[in-house]
Amino acid sequence: MALDAQQLLDLTKSSPEEAWQTVIELALEVCGSPLNVASASAEVTRRDRAIGELDHFLSSVAWDLWRAFGDIVPRNADKVSEWWEKPYSAKAVLVLDGLSLRELPWLIEGAKARGFARHTSTAYAAEIPSETNAFAKALGLNSRGQLQNNGGGLLHRLAPARTECIDMPWKDCAGLIDASPNWLFWHQWPDTKLHDGAGAGQGLDVLTRDIAAQLTSDDFWSFVERLATGRRLVITSDHGYAATGLFFDAADDQGTFLKNALKSGRLAAGDHDPGPFVPPVALQVDSPHGKHLLALGRWKWKSQGGYPTLAHGGLSLLEMLCPFVELTK
8 A cells, every 4th residue: 555645744744643543544454354265365465565565654754653662552461451351251362373463354254254243353562572472471471381271370460360372273272161251362373383484485375375274264263162152252462473575675784784683583682783774774672571673664684594484573563563353252
């Protein structure tokens, strides 16, 4: 989606709060319409490139909006926790690790087709950096692994709840759901598939085909129905991901800097020189999870073994926005 002159004017003259609200609304508009399994791969790629127009604006003109992101855009961990505190008699949260806004249509249309009532479908901010452990810590957990086999305890923000963290077929996951009124279930897909498919010659196409198959399957929706039966359910994620295989090659100087600073990743912990470039290709950010240097925008660079085609941890919209869908059955 090419931004027109009026949209550019509105974004540059708006307050940071208004600008981020507009950007997120535009991202939801691009990603939210229904998908067809047969054409999903091409359409998701088209939408990804359309979101790239917004990413380009944010990295080349309005990078100060990224500096304000953590303070302005509501954090998903906070929104999930606020929702949990509402007086529902029974509730469940399903975290699909690495789920992005690209996958939102499968949830919306699948819920509609299977008779669920959808109360909310929106997007909130991932933690900075957009890493699994940062989201877990924001919920008061040591790590997502703490949830395994009902090990969550009573000290995290979604207690009391029966908990699980696992990477098993949906049918097996459904068999784990008992009559406990409150559930926190963290499934490690699609993040496991994302990292498995990040090598050369793979990437968004392979991942999209797997996601389409999984999120339209009877097994997945039977599992969701088990969680939602007698409970209010939120499906969300800890972070999104970048289809870095579609990114642009950084110029020589910028590429050398990014390779030295970030290796083959999208972030480096600690205090670092963000480089002399204007517009910047990386930002030094201080968040509740410490100081990090984060790749900014849609750049990739040559690195040993090849730069991954799917990644997260940097500053781009589809890495940093988490879907939030509330359902009942």
